[in-house]
Amino acid sequence: MVHINTLLAHTAFVPDSDTAAVIPPVHFATTYERAQDNSYPSGYVYSREGNPTRRLLEKTLTGLENGFDCRTFSSGMAAGHAVLMALPAESHIIIPDDVYHGFRHLVMQEARVGRYTFSAVDMTDLTRISEAVTPNTRLIWVESPSNPQLKISDIAAISSIARQNEITLAVDGTWTSPILQRPFDLGADIVLHSVTKYIAGHSDVLGGALIFKDQSEYYERVCENQKLTGAVLDPFSSWLTLRGVRTLAVRLRTQCETASRVANFLNQHNRVSRVYFPGLESHPGFEVASRQMTSSGAMLSFETAGGEADSITVAASVKLFRRATSLGGTESLIEHRASMEGPGTTTPPGLLRLSIGLEYSDDLIADLEQALAEI
Numbered sequence: 001m002v003h004i005n006t007l008l009a010h011t012a013f014v015p016d017s018d019t020a021a022v023i024p025p026v027h028f029a030t031t032y033e034r035a036q037d038n039s040y041p042s043g044y045v046y047s048r049e050g051n052p053t054r055r056l057l058e059k060t061l062t063g064l065e066n067g068f069d070c071r072t073f074s075s076g077m078a079a080g081h082a083v084l085m086a087l088p089a090e091s092h093i094i095i096p097d098d099v100y101h102g103f104r105h106l107v108m109q110e111a112r113v114g115r116y117t118f119s120a121v122d123m124t125d126l127t128r129i130s131e132a133v134t135p136n137t138r139l140i141w142v143e144s145p146s147n148p149q150l151k152i153s154d155i156a157a158i159s160s161i162a163r164q165n166e167i168t169l170a171v172d173g174t175w176t177s178p179i180l181q182r183p184f185d186l187g188a189d190i191v192l193h194s195v196t197k198y199i200a201g202h203s204d205v206l207g208g209a210l211i212f213k214d215q216s217e218y219y220e221r222v223c224e225n226q227k228l229t230g231a232v233l234d235p236f237s238s239w240l241t242l243r244g245v246r247t248l249a250v251r252l253r254t255q256c257e258t259a260s261r262v263a264n265f266l267n268q269h270n271r272v273s274r275v276y277f278p279g280l281e282s283h284p285g286f287e288v289a290s291r292q293m294t295s296s297g298a299m300l301s302f303e304t305a306g307g308e309a310d311s312i313t314v315a316a317s318v319k320l321f322r323r324a325t326s327l328g329g330t331e332s333l334i335e336h337r338a339s340m341e342g343p344g345t346t347t348p349p350g351l352l353r354l355s356i357g358l359e360y361s362d363d364l365i366a367d368l369e370q371a372l373a374e375i
């Protein structure tokens with residue numbers, strides 16, 4: 001078995017007997033011709049159901065996560081929605097109290113119209129999870145590190161609770177990608193990725209993926225719903241994502257190293273009151289993160305001592321960081337998260353979230369230093 005970096009470098013290399021091209025083509029066709037005997041010789045019928053470029057990406061992601069199969073979607077949220085849609089009637093689900101705000105809003109909205117009930121719990125506390133389980137609990141949703149407070153949940157311990165109660169465990173692996181965390185090895189049943197972030201990696205693709213560990217009933221329902229509803233990843237986005245995957249390991253290695261340096265710089269700065277980064281020994285999830293992640297990641301958040309107004313001044317004063325939402329691209333981003341999340345946010349008002357890109361680390365630190373000097 002070759003190293004994952006070797007696998008990534010050769011992503012989607014399918015020798016083409018006609019052209020000898022080393023890079024796969026993009027298949028834009030929406031429909032495929034039947035043979036005279038009424039069969040579909042290639043296995044493809046109509047691109048809502050399947051497309052060769054999308055399928056190549058799905059097989060690639062299945063291999064990276066070491067799962068059974070994958071389906072890719074038009075966004076990470078469409079992938080998350082597909083998991084929720086496949087729940088039986090009257091299900092109860094458990095989500096983290098700190099989770100991507102779009103997902104929380106989706107769950108709250110569907111719960112309001114009676115699709116299911118939910119509990120939002122602090123997943124760093126296993127007792128709270130056990131206490132939240134009801135006879136109708138069908139899904140536990142984990143996001144670790146969480147967005148944007150970087151809480152660390154012990155996935156292996158949560159999977160024991162899920163297994164004891166016959167509950168499906170889904171892990172949103174967007175912030176870690178298949179490189180930094182292996183949810184299936186820790187007991188998850190489904191892994192979600194917003195491929196928009198690290199996997200595609202260049203802030204130019206919107207997409208999502210669900211990888212399934214087994215050919216479960218849940219998997220069958222998700223596939224059938226996707227065929228019928230069509231929230232699929234388009235061929236060009238699939239191809240761009242395959243291109244991004246080839247450099248995933250090298251991008252993340254640099255991004256993680258830089259994030260660690262930035263976190264240590266902020267942690268020692270007298271105008272910074274709190275740094276949220278699981279690579280710091282002072283982080284409450286440091287021990288679990290060291291166990292279940294191969295690196296602490298390239299995302300971090302921090303608060304300034306002066307609160308919200310000072311934090312907004314820092315965001316306004318940076319020159320290299322771009323003031324934008326999202327994450328996982330080559331350019332570093334800074335975001336005042338609470339104002340982006342809007343009313344009902346659970347994010348501390350002074351929190352700034354950083355997505356670390358591929359710039360030289362000293363340049364990013366110098367940029368933050370001059371911005372912090374403005375307060």
Ligand SMILES: Cc1ncc(COP(=O)(O)O)c(C=O)c1O
Nearest residue numbers: 075076077100147174194196207
């Ligand atoms: C952890 C996490 N999951 C899911 C999503 C949603 O992905 P998308 O924007 O591709 O719909 C995001 C987006 O920021 C995210 O950060």
